[in-house]
Amino acid sequence: MHSDEAKLVDLVCKGDQRAYTELVMRHLSSIEVYAKRIVSDEALAQDIAQEVMTVLWQRSSDFNPAKARLTTWLHRIAHNRCVDVLRKRKREVSLDSDEPQLEVSAPAPSALAQPSIDAELRRLPESQRTALVLTYYQNLSNREVAEIMNSSVRAVESLLVRARGNLKKQLEAQQ
Amino acid sequence: MSLEDKSHKLARDVVAAYGAEPSAWPDEYRADVHHALSAHDDLAQQLSEARILDDYLSRSLVVAALDGECVARQIVQHVSQQSTWRARLSVRLEALAESMSSNAWKPVFAASITLSAGIALGSAAYEPTEDWSGVEQYSFTMVGEEY
Numbered sequence: 239m240h241s242d243e244a245k246l247v248d249l250v251c252k253g254d255q256r257a258y259t260e261l262v263m264r265h266l267s268s269i270e271v272y273a274k275r276i277v278s279d280e281a282l283a284q285d286i287a288q289e290v291m292t293v294l295w296q297r298s299s300d301f302n303p304a305k306a307r308l309t310t311w312l313h314r315i316a317h318n319r320c321v322d323v324l325r326k327r328k329r330e331v332s333l334d335s336d337e338p339q340l341e342v343s344a345p346a347p348s349a350l351a352q353p354s355i356d357a358e359l360r361r362l363p364e365s366q367r368t369a370l371v372l373t374y375y376q377n378l379s380n381r382e383v384a385e386i387m388n389s390s391v392r393a394v395e396s397l398l399v400r401a402r403g404n405l406k407k408q409l410e411a412q413q
Numbered sequence: 414m415s416l417e418d419k420s421h422k423l424a425r426d427v428v429a430a431y432g433a434e435p436s437a438w439p440d441e442y443r444a445d446v447h448h449a450l451s452a453h454d455d456l457a458q459q460l461s462e463a464r465i466l467d468d469y470l471s472r473s474l475v476v477a478a479l480d481g482e483c484v485a486r487q488i489v490q491h492v493s494q495q496s497t498w499r500a501r502l503s504v505r506l507e508a509l510a511e512s513m514s515s516n517a518w519k520p521v522f523a524a525s526i527t528l529s530a531g532i533a534l535g536s537a538a539y540e541p542t543e544d545w546s547g548v549e550q551y552s553f554t555m556v557g558e559e560y
Contacts, residue, residue, distance in 0.1 A: 253494055259486070266484060267479070267481070271475050275475055295492055355469055373431065375473065380439050402430070406462070
């Protein structure tokens with residue numbers, strides 16, 4: 239971890255607002271885009287990013303710079319929150335499935351003609367998407383990703399291989 | 414499995430997991446993967462396919478919208494910090510160290526010594542002046558349960 243970040247966190251523990259603002263400016267965007275890619279909901283992702291920054295303000299003394307980089311700690315909090323949101327959504331969908339379904343409108347033709355990488359990422363299973371997003375977009379090391387996902391490096395690498403393989407198949411299917 | 418086969422498999426696995434960009438490969442594998450790529454022509458095809466996928470991934474349009482300064486200000490204004498014993502101890506110790514480094518501690522120290530000595534002397538000289546030996550003892554027996 240950058241030693242200046244350790245100092246800033248130390249200052250945040252003592253209630254220093256300027257140090258806190260500096261850390262939020264450094265990490266908020268990264269956490270926000272991570273949450274957006276995982277939960278695929280802009281408003282929800284912004285709520286998650288703000289919750290993570292609230293934890294940084296309230297419980298910065300829980301962070302141990304000897305154990306992890308600050309970005310890893312923040313991503314772990316964000317990851318856990320995203321998992322909670324996805325589980326809740328799954329439960330709600332399964333409860334709703336008993337009720338009569340409304341007619342779902344078909345996607346706009348332009349969306350079918352030009353499927354974006356973001357739409358393709360949403361089609362991946364949650365764990366594969368998380369491993370790929372943390373590694374490729376968030377630039378975290380395999381060890382850090384394993385720590386965030388509470389898994390092993392081997393398991394993360396296996397998820398990455400499957401995620402890239404599935405994306406490749408999806409790409410080929412489009413062509 | 415020979416050393417060459419192992420090296421070939423490692424390169425294949427690393428490119429399959431991390432893509433074609435060497436900076437994305439874990440530090441501990443990078444040199445071996447470079448070596449295997451230069452030694453095995455068949456890996457070039459896999460590398461080229463991985464590059465196409467990397468390019469596709471780089472076209473993501475997800476961007477951040479929140480204003481960091483504004484978010485920080487709102488949180489500081491509306492959320493109080495949960496101070497743990499570790500943080501509180503750290504603040505106290507730092508304040509103590511600061512006062513020790515200046516001369517401010519000397520009068521405080523002198524006053525505390527005088528106060529402690531006064532309390533000790535006063536306690537030693539104290540003798541009870543009232544005799545409580547003849548006072549009626551209280552009974553905790555409930556009325557109606559005397560027997």
